[in-house]
Amino acid sequence: MMPFRNKKTVGSHLCGASQKSEKAHREHRNLSSHQNLNRAKKENRSIRTKRLTVSAMFATLALIFTYVEVLLPINLGIPGIKLGLANLVIILALYNMNFKYAMTINLIRIFLSGFLFSGVFAMLYSASGGILSLVVMWLLKKSDRFSMVGVSMAAAVTHNFGQLLVAASVVSNLRLFIYYPVLVFSGIIAGIGIGVIAYIINDKLPGHLFN
Amino acid sequence: MFRIIKKADIVLFLILVIIGAALFFVSATGNEKGKKAVVSVDGKLYGTYSLEKDQTIVIRHTKNINKFIIKDGYVQMVHANCSNKVCLKEGKISKTKQSIVCLPNKVVIEIRGGDSYDAVSQ
Numbered sequence: 548m549m550p551f552r553n554k555k556t557v558g559s560h561l562c563g564a565s566q567k568s569e570k571a572h573r574e575h576r577n578l579s580s581h582q583n584l585n586r587a588k589k590e591n592r593s594i595r596t597k598r599l600t601v602s603a604m605f606a607t608l609a610l611i612f613t614y615v616e617v618l619l620p621i622n623l624g625i626p627g628i629k630l631g632l633a634n635l636v637i638i639l640a641l642y643n644m645n646f647k648y649a650m651t652i653n654l655i656r657i658f659l660s661g662f663l664f665s666g667v668f669a670m671l672y673s674a675s676g677g678i679l680s681l682v683v684m685w686l687l688k689k690s691d692r693f694s695m696v697g698v699s700m701a702a703a704v705t706h707n708f709g710q711l712l713v714a715a716s717v718v719s720n721l722r723l724f725i726y727y728p729v730l731v732f733s734g735i736i737a738g739i740g741i742g743v744i745a746y747i748i749n750d751k752l753p754g755h756l757f758n
Numbered sequence: 759m760f761r762i763i764k765k766a767d768i769v770l771f772l773i774l775v776i777i778g779a780a781l782f783f784v785s786a787t788g789n790e791k792g793k794k795a796v797v798s799v800d801g802k803l804y805g806t807y808s809l810e811k812d813q814t815i816v817i818r819h820t821k822n823i824n825k826f827i828i829k830d831g832y833v834q835m836v837h838a839n840c841s842n843k844v845c846l847k848e849g850k851i852s853k854t855k856q857s858i859v860c861l862p863n864k865v866v867i868e869i870r871g872g873d874s875y876d877a878v879s880q
Contacts, residue, residue, distance in 0.1 A: 666841060668862060690766075697767030704774055714859075719801030720866045722857050725785050731778035735771065746762050 594758055601756055602640070602648050609636040609656040610663075617664045627710060627726060628733045631703055631741055637681060638699055638745045643757045646685045653677050671717075672710040679709035695749065696742035703738030704731055785855060792854045792869030795826075795833050800864045809833070809852070809869070822863035833858065833867060 612632035621628050633656055641649035657677050661670025680702040687698045707730040715723040797804040799819045807815060809831045817824040824845070825837035832850040840862035848858050857868040 666862075692764065692766035693770065694762055694764045694767050696763055697770045700767070700774065701770060714861055717861065718798075718859060718864050718866050720798065720857075720859075720868075722855075722866070722868060723859060725855060725857065728778055728782035728785055731774060731781065735774050735778070739771075743762065 598644055598648060598757060602644070602652055605636050605640050606652045606655040606659075609633040609652060610659050612636060613656060613660040614664060617660075627707055627730050630737050631706065634680070634699060634702060634706075635741050635745050635748070637677075638684065638695060638702070638741070639749060639752070641681070641684055641688060642695065642745075642749060643752065646681075649685075650678075650681055653681055672713050675713040676706040676709035680706035694742070695746045696739055699742030699745060700735055700738035703734035703741070707731070707734050790854055790871060791831065792852060792856075792871055794870045795828060796868045796870050798866050798868070804865075817863075817865055819863065819865070822865070824860055824863055824865045826858070826867060833869065835860065835867070838863060838865075 610633075612635065616629055616632055621630070637649050637653050637656075640652050654674075654677075657670060657673045661667055661673060665673065683705045684698050684702045687693045687701055693701075707727070711723055711727055711730070715721050793809055795807045795809060797807070797815075797817060799817065804817060804819070805815070807813065807828060809828055812827075812829045814825065814827045814836075817826070821839075823837070823839045824835065826833060826835045832852045834850045835845045835848065835858050838845050838860050840860055845858050845860035845865075851858060851867075851869055854869050854871045857866055859866050
């Protein structure tokens with residue numbers, strides 16, 4: 548049963564304790580609530596440890612996905628078209644943990660892939676696209692109106708936008724946005740694909756992995 | 759599986775498609791055969807070359823070397839000493855609003871028409 552314990556059960560422990568303690572001695576109440584607080588802290592710590600481990604795993608996975616995309620580039624004559632496999636991991640982290648974890652995983656992926664594969668310079672594009680798209684994903688998820696498919700679609704389009712923004716400022720030439728229309732469509736398609744896959748994986752992921 | 763797509767997703771999808779189509783339309787209009795290739799490096803004008811004359815041009819800027827050819831009114835990048843070589847895959851361009859970009863070397867080649875706009879850049 549241990550893995551299925553979550554915040555809810557911790558809450559009910561605390562609640563039950565306070566009801567009981569109202570009838571009991573003040574000292575007793577202090578003691579029992581203290582014990583329960585300790586238990587809650589322990590639970591919290593175990594969740595944090597789990598999430599730390601899962602985050603490390605996710606960061607590795609995201610890095611591998613990035614590497615797969617470096618190995619298998621899609622060449623359609625326009626730079627920037629790609630699947631965005633790494634976003635699969637980021638979106639799952641965002642939905643199952645929270646924004647902070649997803650951002651950390653994302654930044655680790657960007658830094659490592661920058662230093663390992665694409666160079667520090669390309670890291671800039673990757674970072675602007677990655678951070679912008681994650682913020683958009685977070686906002687859309689918070690609004691609670693979109694499914695993973697919509698969230699991932701918006702993320703793909705804004706990722707391309709963020710990358711182009713930095714690229715255009717690097718060469719100081721706004722003409723780079725001539726690529727954007729094509730990137731919007733490729734982003735929509737890739738985003739829907741990744742969103743559907745993320746939805747299916749999310750369904751199959753055991754909840755006790757995170758809580 | 760039914761809840762995989764919500765109403766807002768469809769709305770978002772339509773909005774993005776419309777934005778994409780609008781941008782596509784904007785970028786596609788006014789595409790005409792260009793007359794000049796304008797090269798800029800690091801945001802500064804490097805040189806302007808006529809498309810009517812076949813020629814090979816080497817761009818040198820610090821340690822970066824890019825080579826492009828002009829032939830039959832087309833511009834094509836044929837050599838770049840950068841890491842990703844994306845610019846080599848962009849192929850031939852000949853119409854205004856088209857451009858070849860080599861990001862690592864910060865080189866941009868744009869095609870422009872022969873109107874008064876070019877007189878300023880020369």
